Structure formats: C-alpha cells, structure tokens
Amino acid sequence: MTAGARHSDAGMTPGVLRDGASALGGANPRGCPHLSICLRALLPTCQIARGEAMITEPMAVFGLGRWGLTLARTLLDAGLPLVAVSSQRPRVKQELPDPLWPLWTGDTQRLVERARWIFLTVRDDAIEPTARRLASLRTDWTGYTFVHSSGAHGRELLEALHQRGARTGVFHPLNAFPDPLRHPTTVAGTPFGIIADEDLRSDLFELAEKLGGRPFAIPPDLRSVYHLVAVLVANAPLVLISLGRELLRRSGLEPDVRWEYYAVLLQSALSHATDPEPILYLTGPWARRDRTTVRQHRDALQGLYPEAVPLYEQLVALAQALYLAATGQPMGGEI
Ligand SMILES: NC(=O)c1ccc[n+]([C@@H]2O[C@H](COP(=O)([O-])OP(=O)(O)OC[C@H]3O[C@@H](n4cnc5c(N)ncnc54)[C@H](OP(=O)(O)O)[C@@H]3O)[C@@H](O)[C@H]2O)c1
Numbered sequence: 001m002t003a004g005a006r007h008s009d010a011g012m013t014p015g016v017l018r019d020g021a022s023a024l025g026g027a028n029p030r031g032c033p034h035l036s037i038c039l040r041a042l043l044p045t046c047q048i049a050r051g052e053a054m055i056t057e058p059m060a061v062f063g064l065g066r067w068g069l070t071l072a073r074t075l076l077d078a079g080l081p082l083v084a085v086s087s088q089r090p091r092v093k094q095e096l097p098d099p100l101w102p103l104w105t106g107d108t109q110r111l112v113e114r115a116r117w118i119f120l121t122v123r124d125d126a127i128e129p130t131a132r133r134l135a136s137l138r139t140d141w142t143g144y145t146f147v148h149s150s151g152a153h154g155r156e157l158l159e160a161l162h163q164r165g166a167r168t169g170v171f172h173p174l175n176a177f178p179d180p181l182r183h184p185t186t187v188a189g190t191p192f193g194i195i196a197d198e199d200l201r202s203d204l205f206e207l208a209e210k211l212g213g214r215p216f217a218i219p220p221d222l223r224s225v226y227h228l229v230a231v232l233v234a235n236a237p238l239v240l241i242s243l244g245r246e247l248l249r250r251s252g253l254e255p256d257v258r259w260e261y262y263a264v265l266l267q268s269a270l271s272h273a274t275d276p277e278p279i280l281y282l283t284g285p286w287a288r289r290d291r292t293t294v295r296q297h298r299d300a301l302q303g304l305y306p307e308a309v310p311l312y313e314q315l316v317a318l319a320q321a322l323y324l325a326a327t328g329q330p331m332g333g334e335i
Pocket of ligand 1: 066123124148174178
C-alpha cells in the first residue's frame with residue numbers, strides 16, 4: 001500500500017468516499033482520495049497512520065451473486081470504502097438490501113473511474129473474459145488492484161490486467177455462502193486463502209483480518225489440491241446426508257424414524273473433525289470389521305438405491321486404508 005494511502009480509517013466512511021469519488025485518480029491514483037483535503041484542512045479524523053498499513057482505497061464489487069453480495073455487505077459493515085457495486089442484470093438493483101442499492105451502477109466505465117480495488121466476483125468461467133474486457137478499457141491500469149475469489153484458479157485469469165500494470169491476486173473465502181439474501185452467512189471466522197505478490201499479499205491479509213477472517217497463503221503450485229480438499233469437505237458430507245434421507249423415505253422408515261434423530265451422530269462426527277486423525281473415531285461395523293453387518297447393509301442398499309452400492313463398498317475400503325495409513329495397523333476385528 002502506498003504511503004499516501006496510509007490513513008486512519010476514522011474519517012473514511014463509505015458515504016464520504018462516495019461523494020468524493022469523482023475527485024479520484026490523477027497524480028495519486030492509488031492514494032487516499034482525501035489526501036489533499038486532509039493535508040490542507042488538517043482534519044483530526046484523517047491522520048496519517050504511522051507504520052501500520054490500512055486499506056483505504058475505494059473499492060467496488062463486480063458481480064452480485066452469492067459471494068459478491070456477501071462481500072459487498074461485509075465490506076460496508078467493516079467500514080471499508082465500498083463505492084460501487086455492479087451487476088450485468090439491472091433487475092438485481094431492485095433486490096439489493098438498503099445500504100447497497102445506492103452504490104449500484106451498470107456502467108463499467110463509471111465503476112473503474114470511482115474504484116481502485118475491484119473484486120471480480122463473477123462465476124469462475126466468467127473471470128477471465130471479464131478481466132480481458134476490463135483490460136481493454138485502458139492501456140494502463142497502474143494503481144489498480146483486481147482480485148478474484150475462486151479457489152480453483154490462480155492469478156493467471158487476471159493476466160490481461162496484470163500486463164497493463166494492475167496488481168492482481170486471489171482472495172478465496174474458505175466458506176460457503178449459499179443464500180445471502182434470505183440466510184446471510186457471516187464472514188467472521190472465515191479462513192481466507194490468498195495468492196498475491198508480497199505487497200498485495202500483506203494488504204489482502206489485512207483485509208481478511210478487517211472482515212473478521214483468518215488469512216493464510218496458498219502455495220500457488222498446490223492450488224488444485226487445496227481446492228479439491230475444500231470441495232470434498234464442503235460437499236461429500238451433504239451428498240451422504242442426502243442419501244441417508246432418501247433411504248429413510250424410500251424404505252418407509254419415515255415418519256416413524258425421523259431424520260433429526262440421526263443429527264446426533266453427525267454432531268459426534270463433526271466434533272472430531274479438527275482432531276489430527278479423525279479416522280480413529282470410527283465406530284460401528286466398519287471399525288469392527290464386521291463382515292456380516294456390512295453385507296446386510298449392501299443388500300439393503302441394493303434394494304433401495306443400487307447406484308450407491310459401489311460407493312458404500314468403496315467407503316468401507318477407504319476407511320480401512322486411511323486407518324492403516326494413520327496407525328500402521330489394520331482396523332480391529334474380522335472382515
Ligand atoms: N458462494 C460461495 O459460497 C463461494 C465461496 C467461495 C468462493 N466463491 C467464488 O466466488 C465467485 C462467485 O461465486 P458465486 O457463488 O457468488 O456465484 P453465483 O452466485 O453464481 O454468482 C456469480 C455471478 O457471476 C455473474 N455472471 C454470470 N455469468 C456471467 C458472465 N457470462 N459474464 C459475467 N458475469 C457473469 C453474475 O453476476 P451479475 O449478473 O450480478 O453480474 C452472477 O451473479 C466464484 O469465483 C466462486 O468460486 C464462492
């Protein structure tokens with residue numbers, strides 16, 4: 001972050017920035033838009049901070065889907081200088097919650113005139129084309145920062161902007177934000193995976209902390225594995241839960257046996273999720289290597305949901321293999 005941008009955020013309310021946004025740019029494109037005013041008037045609320053970096057540059061969120069909406073709201077809640085939000089769909093403006101709709105613009109040119117930090121929160125396959133389209137608006141993007149939030153991709157998607165002078169990075173929330181309008185998920189506590197060069201990396205770490213998140217650097221060459229684990233952990237339990245519910249329905253066990261009763265087991269499994277070796281907490285026929293019961297399960301599944309039989313067999317085998325890898329011993333009992 002430039003020295004000119006190192007200000008206390010005490011006087012940096014989003015409203016003030018919005019009003020002052022047209023005065024941005026010129027000789028100090030990445031600096032605080034209030035710098036000249038601040039120095040002239042010596043406002044006590046706009047002191048130049050000593051030492052610590054602070055994110056004070058005007059920000060925009062481009063793409064108002066699930067994460068874009070969540071991010072925009074969280075930036076505002078954290079008192080960060082969000083000056084614009086943008087969506088390809090004009091009707092989105094009507095659905096925006098109160099603090100966001102005045103910031104809406106459908107005019108990309110206007111957005112880049114106002115903001116210096118632009119979060120590209122469009123869906124993954126639209127990031128690169130959007131970056132190329134934006135890059136073509138100017139020959140020089142020096143002083144701008146562009147960030148995308150995909151965990152599956154690196155900075156290469158923003159190369160067109162990087163080649164024209166912009167700083168680029170990845171700011172990936174390791175969390176799920178399925179329904180920001182009806183059931184907003186809080187960003188506080190979210191780990192943020194970050195890929196960026198040194199100076200932007202420290203800004204993104206600072207930003208994550210301001211949002212109540214926990215930043216960490218993703219080794220760029222291991223990005224695919226990082227994302228694979230995220231997808232497995234976020235989705236595989238939901239697939240298994242959905243299968244369990246479907247088996248209750250198809251078998252007719254419901255309504256006598258309600259799905260909620262099984263939630264206790266899920267909570268028990270989750271309580272071991274952060275232990276170093278969760279596989280040690282397996283119970284039941286897999287852990288006992290009880291071949292008879294496993295066969296009964298397979299037969300029941302064959303009758304109710306035959307497509308899931310190979311998965312069940314593979315889970316048993318995987319459990320054995322993971323246990324062996326963790327302990328050097330096979331799981332106890334016969335199978
Ligand atoms: N949601 C999550 O839980 C989550 C978690 C971690 C990371 N992320 C990342 O956040 C980013 C956005 O994901 P999301 O879940 O918010 O997706 P989403 O809800 O599907 O929204 C994506 C947005 O992309 C825009 N878009 C769609 N097609 C486009 C096109 N052809 N050209 C330009 N823009 C287009 C749309 O924005 P407009 O119509 O508003 O312009 C849409 O609202 C992705 O990179 C994703 O990997 C999401």
